[in-house]
Amino acid sequence: MKYDVAVVGGGVAGLTAAIYAAKAGKRTIVVEKQERLGGRAVTNKISGAYFNLGGHALYFGDAHETFRELGLSLQGNKPSIDAYGIWKGKLSTLPMGVGSLLTTPLLSLKGKMEFAAWLTKLGKLDMRAFDRISLREWIERNVHDPMVRNLFYSLLRTASFAAAPDLQAAGPVLQQLKNALQGVLYLDRGWGTMIDELTQKALGHGVQILAKSKAVSVEHRGGLVQHVLCEDGTKVEANHIILAVPPAAAHRLVPHAEATALHTWKEQAIEITTACLDVALRRLPKPKQQLVYGIDQTVFLSNQSRAATLSDDGAQVISLLKYQGTDKNPEKDLQELEQTLDMVQPGWRSELVEKQFLPRMTVCHDFMHLKRLENPGPAVPEIAGLYVAGEWATHGEMLVDAATASAKRAVQHVLSHTDSGRATTYEHRDVI
Template sequence: MTKYGVAIVGGGIAGLTAAIYAAKAGKRTIVLEKQEQLGGRAITNKKQGVYFNLGAHALYKGEAYETFRELGLRLNGSTPSIDAYGMWKEQILPLPTNASSFIQTPLLSWGGKLELAKWFIKLRKMDTSVWNKISIRDWIETQLNDPMLRNVFYALLRTSTYVLAPELHAAGPALKQLQRALKGVLYLDKGWGTLVEELRELAVQQGVELVTGCKVAAVEHQDQKVHSILCEGGTRIEASNVILTTPPSISHKLVPHADQTALDSWTKQAIPVTVACLDIGLRKLPIHEHQFIYGLDQPIFFTHQSRDGKPRPAILSDDGTQVISLFKYQGQQTDAAKDEGELERVLDVVQPGWRNELVIRQFLPKMTVVHDFPHIKRMEDPGPAVTEIEGLYVAGDWASHGELLVDASVASAKRAVSQLLNTREEIK
């Protein structure tokens, strides 16, 4: 039996990142992915020449972006315009994102505009960690005076975190993400599948063994130490270290006696987040100016992500089809038919006549954004080590130590490999 220094369960962004860093450190590394393709929720589906992500994906200039640059990834794409609108009672009104819209928009009073300007100046240099222990709702209600400005900030923070839980989401990480958004985000040409492919190529170059179509049944351990992975079908893979990049509930099921480990509390405290997403390919936009629209009185967001003869945002079709995405940020109760109808009605307001230009559509009724996030009910940040079992680690969007979305996936993967290497040195 071949023995691996590191076995990674899950071939998404976290798994591939962990594999690359483990292999670069000299560890014999294998990745086991249950699907037939790598990438997880970062895959891109090509339909009729249109590149559909699983919902609109934006790369903020945080931990993931810096890591991908460090690894030499190309990250071909563009930064979109900052021009944006707010939707209030089915009216589309400009948000004050530049000098012209700041003066002209009727959305905010002069007092609200001046308060917004003050906070945007403060945000660029503010240490957001001072707000880590309070919720977004508490921050907005105590720090902002103008009622409409509060609605604007609820929309901005909801969009940057993808979470409809202002009473739970920690304000500090959300404000940090908004800081990054002010620097501009990156939309990737031909979708995030290109990022997955670049990570796959780099992993192969580093000697990582990538196995798809392999469903793990159990992480076997004895005497409080990992020793192998059992796959469905009976294949056993010996490994001295295992990194689980699966959701917390799945990780819990894969580890015998997980109820006696930190995996149990991490799973119980996890609050998964979902959105309904309608992706549309149009021959042309009926109203070109409407590129970004934030719902101010309803939890929706509209974004146009594809290039249309201008140097923004990204190439998402082979023939010039325009790709737009609409989100409805969801709470615990969801209704697929109702959500799809609401998104279509929003599109009727934002891009009237869109049905006449329709090429293709993709509706995702309940897409998981993250399996947990930095919320004020957390007892502790998950990982990277499951200390009760030597050689067992976790990574993924849910293993956040304050990072959000793909930043959490990448940062947690690097934490897991770093602690793995440091622990082994201590043992020696």
């Protein structure tokens, strides 16, 4: 089989890249090892409830703009931002608007004034100015009231799905919080519906999809890509190959990758994970307590059913997250998540319809952190016609925004080089 573009990996980044390549007139194929497309964006339907793989919210960033441009319906709604915070074992109103800011017991009058000033100021800042300092350094340098600092850590942790303030570059996380303040979108029947639509768009543009076919090698010769070799012996020849897989997987696929930038990207990658507990309840024991941020705990709870249809029979689907550091203990994490649910929705066990626990769910395989040597891709400079995409190939975007932005960068490079004269030098965006 011979194609203009072969995409290895059928997640959000892979499907996005395939659609844009096909729209540009390139004969395109997606090679996916699983039977289902979507990667970490699939949705599991259990006992009539739709469970994503962990908490999923669509921010109004690059991914939302991309999906709208591609014509996806994105059925769902923006949830209310009325929230509570967990501080010293108690629930208190979180200052998310004018009313809650005035009534919250968490802040002093001085703290309320500083927090209100920051809510106004955030929308005007150029976040790129903070790309080279850590999130902790930015907070400790700029936020003065101790409780306001605690609230910032909590909000920024939730916006980025990461508890790594000493490693995270401040700029991207602050931009993510800025996007979050516009609200988020919870999708009806989960993110699997979005994957279904992306798949149909790809097929509609003529993309070939080779599912249940594991790529084992990306062959190259003389500095040019040749083909993708699959486990069953299938060989997919292509002038351009986009690896929409994690950095370690990309490194394994390419012979002699240690002599390429793929090695640097793999070695510098720092994975972010969460423990995820999703439950479907017949009813909420405490209907008002549907959105809760941990302030002195790295937990988060959201009843996504308050904005989206996530069950066939009206059950309420609640997602809980424990943002993990280097110390991961599945039993302890599950206990902490269940204790959070005990506090927020006491008696939930008697209302339980179904649950799903993911002890170590990957949020991203890499991110903009201070130990990075360079931002990955879109091209592998040593091998013409080879590109990378995925949430880890970020140039400042976060989460699914990084997946779609990196996919489009890869396709832009494909289109900028003719098949007969593919250049061997490509742009790199250095970090230091």
